[in-house]
Amino acid sequence: MLLCSLCVQAQDQLTNPEFTPKTGLKASYLGSITYPGAKIGIELPILVKQMTKRNGSKIVLKERYLTANVGFYHHPDFHDNLMLNVEWQMRRQGTKRGWFGEWAPNIGYSRTFLDGTAYEKDASGNIVQNKGAGHSMFMFGVSGGFGYDFSKTQNLPMKAFFKASITAFTPFNTFLYPRPSVELGLVYVPHSFLKMKPKVVLINK
């Protein structure tokens, strides 16, 4: 502890603006290995901690994004699920190489649509089709994965990522419905789109 000096500085002291994360547009394949789906979203940078180590020889960025997504998957003979969620995305990466790791808890709303004709009894006691039958559920979960930021090495405004996630949907019968899934996608970072001013914290160790 005595060897470490922790110094938190103000935002205007950030020396290299290229380290400041920008708003990104995400699109990904979302599926549970075999059942397909897709997801699009936007990631808004909220906070970046720039940690300088080894006398300035290494800089690590801890980025925090608020991500809003809309996604769906199709599970044959079960349901189609339309999902709206927000994630608190925590990403960690260096400044020289493009690799990053991230994990993100999320919460949201889901509406399923049964994948098959549904029937119910109407007020007169007749069996009728129940069009649009499905269920509304609260969803929460966590995802984790890794990716590559092409802007670090090839000056491309793109990131590619892979994530595995587990999401719980509730209410679902007597408990909840856990659904594991994988996500493979891209983030496009436009030069100027919905410019955010994330809070910047500089930490020297």
Add this chain to the structure above:
Amino acid sequence: MKKIIFLALGLAFMTACHKENISIGTQVFDTFFVTNKGVSMPIHVSGNTASKVIVLFIPGGPGGAGLIYKDKAMETVEQKYAVAYINQRECGTSQGKSTEPNNMALMTEDLELTIATIKKRYGQGMSVFILGHSFGGMMVSAFVTKGDNQKMIKGWIDADGISEYQAIGNLTRDMYLKYGLEQTALGKRVAEWKPIIEWCKAHPNNLTLEEIDYINQQQDGEELMSEYIVNNTYPSQFSYFFDLAKAFKLPITAYGVNILSTGGSNSSLSKDIENKAYHAKLRNVSTPALFLVGKYDFICPPALHQDAYDNTASLKKKIVIFPKSGHQTYMNEPELFAKEVIDFMTLYK
């Protein structure tokens, strides 16, 4: 960005609007849903719908999925007639959230609705039979003893069913004692039988619910008598379901949660089952009945089915004791199981 969001919403909406798809043929597979009081229950119809004869298979558990039973026996039945594999409320791959605590009355209502739906889909002329295995046998008894329900069907089949919960404890104990004494006299597996015999002798009176649960969870009897039972190497329910999940695209985690939570002893359904007794009510049931019973069924002993058979008012009834079976007659002796089911349906369709 807006276009992409609307495209995604549009895709989801389009997939949600399903055209009613009803297959009439000799080898069909249809899935549809029955929704009632907050829950959507998938029904899988497989086999020969052109025959205009269908049997609804009600799974055991509680918690089981209908397609678990799509095996050698029922696939043989499917060649001649159609089979509807049911997923009950909070069981199998059902989804949603029940608006009322789950119980036998609610599940019986679901079954009435399912039969009415099948007749709407495949025609009012469809001859409907119901078949329940284990807990599903209790569902069958609950259904046929309620009001005029028996008029909705051509016949009912109880396979290794449990229609009088509190009776099974004493009957299972007596069965353990009988075979235990018999096997030890033959010098077979004496060390294993001995503590069971002692436990049975120490509990000669009516068993409490806890004792019934204890003895019902033993299930050692079938293993101890395994040399008399054929096809008695069972895949675990989950590995079996895994294979079915691949074949029928079933949601594994949904099923896993349903069977663990609904089948648990603390579920509202499990508590409701504990006091159910239908044998006396069977005196009002005149619809054709078939009882399929494993000779070495220590979970629902043959004596239980004999009592149900004796109480059933119908003159068109039959009980078949499977000589080389335990609790899974449809797996132990699938050819005999299929033959009895087909013969029964052919006779009363």
